[in-house]
Amino acid sequence: EAGVAQSPRYKIIEKRQSVAFWCNPISGHATLYWYQQILGQGPKLLIQFQNNGVVDDSQLPKDRFSAERLKGVDSTLKIQPAKLEDSAVYLCASSLEGASPGQFFGPGTRLTVL
Amino acid sequence: KNEVEQSPQNLTAQEGEFITINCSYSVGISALHWLQQHPGGGIVSLFMLSSGKKKHGRLIATINIQEKHSSLHITASHPRDSAVYICAVLSGTASKLTFGTGTRLQVTL
Numbered sequence: 001e002a003g004v005a006q007s008p009r010y011k012i013i014e015k016r017q018s019v020a021f022w023c024n025p026i027s028g029h030a031t032l033y034w035y036q037q038i039l040g041q042g043p044k045l046l047i048q049f050q051n052n053g054v055v056d057d058s059q060l061p062k063d064r065f066s067a068e069r070l071k072g073v074d075s076t077l078k079i080q081p082a083k084l085e086d087s088a089v090y091l092c093a094s095s096l097e098g099a100s101p102g103q104f105f106g107p108g109t110r111l112t113v114l
Numbered sequence: 115k116n117e118v119e120q121s122p123q124n125l126t127a128q129e130g131e132f133i134t135i136n137c138s139y140s141v142g143i144s145a146l147h148w149l150q151q152h153p154g155g156g157i158v159s160l161f162m163l164s165s166g167k168k169k170h171g172r173l174i175a176t177i178n179i180q181e182k183h184s185s186l187h188i189t190a191s192h193p194r195d196s197a198v199y200i201c202a203v204l205s206g207t208a209s210k211l212t213f214g215t216g217t218r219l220q221v222t223l
Contacts, residue, residue, distance in 0.1 A: 042118070043200075105149075
C-alpha cells in the first residue's frame with residue numbers, strides 16, 4: 001500500500017516570496033491533516049479536512065496561509081508571503097475517518113526561509 | 115505547562131543498553147501514540163495504546179491511565195534506533211492529537 005506522498009521534500013525561499021506544498025494521502029483516507037513542526041518542537045495542527053470540507057483551521061495563520069482539498073483527495077498548502085518564522089517541516093497526514101487513531105504521516109517538506 | 119511532557123529531552127546510550135522514554139499528560143485521553151521521527155522529518159507510528167502494554171520486536175509501550183503516564187522501552191538498543199521519539203495523545207470530542215516535544219535518542223557503538 002502506497003503511503004502519504006508529499007512534494008517537494010525541501011524548499012528554500014527568501015522572505016516575502018510565496019511557496020506551495022502538495023500532499024497526496026493514502027487512497028480512501030477521508031481525513032487529511034497539515035502540521036507545522038518547528039525545530040525542537042512537536043508538530044502543531046494547522047488544518048484538518050474531512051473529504052473536501054474544513055473541520056478545524058483554528059491554528060492556521062489565515063493572513064498568509066491557505067489550504068485547499070478541492071476534490072477531496074490531494075491537497076495543497078500555500079504560504080504567501082513567507083516570513084522567517086515559517087521555517088519548519090510541514091507534515092501531511094491522513095486517516096480513514098475523522099478520529100486520529102491510525103493517522104499515517106508523509107515524509108514532510110522542510111522549508112527554509114532566508 | 116504543556117499538556118504532554120516527555121523526559122528525557124535528550125538521551126545518549128551505548129549499543130545494547132535498555133532504554134526508557136517517559137510521557138506524562140494532564141488531560142483525559144482516549145488513546146496515546148508513540149511516534150518515531152528520523153532526520154529529514156518523516157514520522158512513523160510505532161504504537162497506539164489505550165490501556166495496558168504492547169510489544170513489537172524490541173519495542174515495548176506501556177500506559178497507566180490512572181497515573182496519566184506512558185513509557186516506551188527499547189531493549190538491546192542499536193544505532194539504527196537513533197531518532198526522535200514523540201508521544202502524542204488523542205483527547206476529547208475534538209479528536210485532536212496533542213504532541214510532546216520529543217526525546218532525541220542517540221545510540222552509539
